[in-house]
Amino acid sequence: MKLGIVYAGQGSQRVGMGQDFYEKYEEFRETIDNATDAVSGVTEMNVADLSFNGPMEQLSETRYTQPAMVAFAIGVTKLLHKKGIKADYTCGLSLGEYSALYEAGILDESTILELIAKRGKFMAEASGDRPIKMCAVLGADRDIVKEACDEANAFFCNELIVQAANFNCPGQIVISGDAAAVDQASTYLKEAGAKRILPLKVSGPFHTKLMKPAGDKLAAEFEKVDFKEGNSKVIFNCIGREKTGDEQIPKLLEKQVQSSVYLEDSIKYMADAGVDTIIEIGPGKAISKFISKTVDNVKVYSIDTVEDFENALEELA
Structure with a gap:
């Protein structure tokens, strides 16, 4: 063993x-x-x-x-x-x-x-008091998630950010960052065919810059x-x-x-x-x-x- x-x-x-x-x-x-x-x-x-x-x-x-x-x-x-x-x-x-x-x-x-x-x-x-969010993205591969985050960051001119925080297993990736940027990326991911996007109970934008x-x-x-x-x-x-x-x-x-x-x-x-x-x-x-x-x-x-x-x-x- x-x-x-x-x-x-x-x-x-x-x-x-x-x-x-x-x-x-x-x-x-x-x-x-x-x-x-x-x-x-x-x-x-x-x-x-x-x-x-x-x-x-x-x-x-x-x-x-x-x-x-x-x-x-x-x-x-x-x-x-x-x-x-x-x-x-x-x-x-x-x-x-x-x-x-x-x-x-x-x-x-x-x-x-x-x-x-x-x-x-x-x-x-x-x-701090920054409005943040983390969500588990189900049914989307890494490239799609990274692309959605890049598009959301560009939408906010990188003043608000979202990143892929956790690659947990095939088909489950967590995104994290400013709440508005996470919501924007979530919209792109739904359009790209992600099965579900589940908000997580967390208190910070963990594993982001x-x-x-x-x-x-x-x-x-x-x-x-x-x-x-x-x-x-x-x-x-x-x-x-x-x-x-x-x-x-x-x-x-x-x-x-x-x-x-x-x-x-x-x-x-x-x-x-x-x-x-x-x-x-x-x-x-x-x-x-x-x-x-x-x-x-x-x-x-x-x-x-x-x-x-x-x-x-x-x-x-």
Whole structure:
């Protein structure tokens, strides 16, 4: 067996996530409790209380979602590692990439949590009060989506922008940017035959050049961090593959926040490398669905609950 571990991104959060793990596993409980302290210098939040009790509106705010999701991911990863389950390849969707860096041993727990709290804060600040929108486009290929975004940007003389933010799987691409530009691109896409365009519940124009201020602030933070050699092979969002010798992790993370996420390419890269089993970690099963639409003959386990975790352990054993 060659194993891939993939981490969910923002939008998968739910009230109650991780509560069953917290009540049953000491390692998970310690991770969640420590996370509150780790992020306290950046974002005041009780990770356990917000994750388990909400309200959903606050849990869905970028500055709170990101630490809560990553704390959940680290806690489950610790439990897998304790059972001797480690990835050959790992990646994550947007903020999930930071959990992948933890799984690979590139960054430690406290560093990851502090960085992700700052990332959430910087992204929220970059969004400001600007009217924004993200939409999932179903049933349109990459070239059509990119062309629609280019036409919308030209319509607004590039004063308002829309970009392809996430290439999730064949037939599902997320566009992001200024609300009016996203609406304009959506009009073009409907005319071009897109099957559906679904607004997403998000609070910023993620993975567009509007996030450059966040990328700049993150770059300054990365200069203070020691990035270690990894134990697992990490596939990076903004390139959809492993990094080469002359590519540096801090630069890839800086680029990631303001450019497209190539999840579809990342999953294909894993499969081409011989990965035949993938564990998705995070609330919901969105990535599992993306995987099933992207590659064949890959067994997928989605770990959202203790029951999911224990069933996966039993089968993997």
